[in-house]
Amino acid sequence: MSGDDCDALDRGDSDGQKSDKMFTLKKWNAVAMWSWDVECDTCAICRVQVMDACLRCQGESKKDSYGKQDCVVVWGECNHSFHFCCMSLWVKQNNRCPLCQQEWSIQRMGK
Amino acid sequence: MITLNRKFKKDVNERPNGTTVESVKRISVRDKLLVKEVQEMNENLPTTCSVHFEDPDVLSEFILTVCPDEGYWTGGKFKFSVFVTEDYNMEPPKVKCLTRLWHPNINVDGDICLSLLRQTAIDEHGWAPTRRLKDVVWGLNSLFTDLLNFEDPLNIEAAEMYKKNKTEFQTKVQEYIAVTKGKR
Secondary structure (H helix, E strand, O other), X not given: OOHHHHHHHHHHHHHOOHHHOOOOOOXXXXXXXXXXXXXXXXXXXXXXXXXXXXXXXXXXXXXXXXXXXXXOEEEEOOOOEEEHHHHHHHHHHOOEOOOOOOEOOEEEEEO | OHHHHHHHHHHHXXXXXXXXXXXXXXXXXXXXXXXXXXHHHHHOOOOOEEEEOXXXXXXXXXXXXXXXXXXXXXXXXXXXXXXXXXXXXXXXXXXXXOOOOOEOOEOOOXXXXXXXXXXXXXXXXXXXOXXXXXXXXXXXXXXXXXXXXXXXXOOHHHHHHHHHOHHHXXXXXXXXXHHHHHHO
């Protein structure tokens, strides 16, 4: 498309050259993508998204005051994230990250 | 596939009638994992392996048959019973070898020495909840090839025989295979 064609489109209806135009832009939709700010978004223990309630909590359907399931995420020093419920069961057996085998220590918790 | 889905739905429906909340909750987590993992296992089964569920509604117990197509145990047919405990996947499945065989890592009682089936391990080879049923099948199948280990034997006699005389070892392996074939 040449520069002149673009100008014709930009001027739109105002210059009264409607009949010359092939098409006019009537509507456009913007699409945005997002993802959780974590290295891996699926809990490797129960294979449910870390931002959703874990498999155990889904079964029990525990709810917090906002009516959402109260199942928090835990990040280790190794930057791997899991459901706190899943990880606390595993560290009882072996205090290592199941993904990288590093000694498990909590970096932060929450959502 | 249809059976698995039906099984999953049945579990959900049966939940309110369960005996105790604790046991029902645990069974359901294991079974939810199994619905996905059994399907995944079936889709990724090595050509030397086959699985059989005695009761199609019980995904936690099955028989794995390995027919190695290379190595010392070629021509043999080895059956393993796999039992997935209620604490899966915090605990590895319990596996026994049902076929008597001459192998450095499986003793004549059917106990198996395979690192990924070990509950407590300090290295990356032991059990971890990130492992799945397909990994267990892969491990058992590889005991006849890549994971065969004469250096850390469970059946010490078998490992020593191999080190002294490989031909004698090979003969004994095939003798055991011949005996199990005769029984069938």
